[in-house]
Amino acid sequence: MLQLEHRHLTNIVRANQALTCLTWAPYTPEEHKCFTSPITAILNHTFDADLPVSMETIQEFCQEKIAGFGLDPTKSIMLLTAVPQIYMQQACCKDEVTDLEVRVFCTAGLGNALSPGDPTIYNEEVAQVSSHVGTINIIVVINRKLTQKAMLELSQVVTMAKCQALYY
Numbered sequence: 001m002l003q004l005e006h007r008h009l010t011n012i013v014r015a016n017q018a019l020t021c022l023t024w025a026p027y028t029p030e031e032h033k034c035f036t037s038p039i040t041a042i043l044n045h046t047f048d049a050d051l052p053v054s055m056e057t058i059q060e061f062c063q064e065k066i067a068g069f070g071l072d073p074t075k076s077i078m079l080l081t082a083v084p085q086i087y088m089q090q091a092c093c094k095d096e097v098t099d100l101e102v103r104v105f106c107t108a109g110l111g112n113a114l115s116p117g118d119p120t121i122y123n124e125e126v127a128q129v130s131s132h133v134g135t136i137n138i139i140v141v142i143n144r145k146l147t148q149k150a151m152l153e154l155s156q157v158v159t160m161a162k163c164q165a166l167y168y
Contacts, residue, residue, distance in 0.1 A: 002103055002141055004090065009046040011085045012069060013105055013139055015039070022151040026055075027062030027078035040075045041066070042139050044088065044107055047080040079137045083107040105139040108165060136162045 005012040018038025021028075028036050045065060062078040087107055094101040138158050146154065 004105070006085065007069065009085060010065065010069070011044045011088050011105070012071075013042040013044075013141070015041070015141070018075070019141065020145065020151075021077060022148075022155055023077050025077045025079045026058050027066070027073075027076075029074045029076065036077065038075060039077055041069075041071045041077075043069070043071075043076060043078040044085065044105070044137050044139065045078055045080055046083060046085050048082070079135075079139070081107050081109060081135045081137050083109040083135065083137075099143070101143045103141045105141075106137065108136045136165060138162065 001016045003014045003016075005014065018040055019042075020037040021039045021042070023036060029039075043066065045062075058080070062080075063073045066073045066076045066078060085107070088105060089107075090103065090105045092101065092103045138161070140154060140158060142154075
């Protein structure tokens with residue numbers, strides 16, 4: 001069972017049982033690992049993208065935010081976006097025969113939609129990003145244990161969906 005909580009600047013997806021996650025989120029409890037377990041909360045937080053921060057600062061910021069919500073930072077993941085959380089969308093599909101359920105949560109900031117071959121947004125001569133960075137954060141929760149290979153395949157499908165969203 002999943003529960004979505006709306007907090008100021010943050011949406012929290014809570015699970016009543018531990019989840020195994022495939023993630024590249026800015027904050028994950030195990031450094032340099034994309035497969036994490038057991039996760040009981042996934043947070044999507046609206047962050048001021050104009051603030052100059054280092055990865056260390058982001059880690060500390062996320063840990064403090066997670067703890068501030070009364071959650072265990074060792075069992076939580078935090079995604080960051082510039083998109084206001086009121087725009088988070090969710091969808092659910094359930095197979096009544098097998099009881100398979102897939103639930104998806106998404107925020108999309110498409111102000112800088114780029115694809116392979118487009119001019120870069122990073123200007124190396126002045127060491128600056130030439131436009132605001134946008135994100136598409138997608139959280140997919142499935143009520144079945146997936147193998148690591150199946151999780152990687154799912155990440156490929158999600159990446160293709162992100163690419164399609166840029167040109168829909």
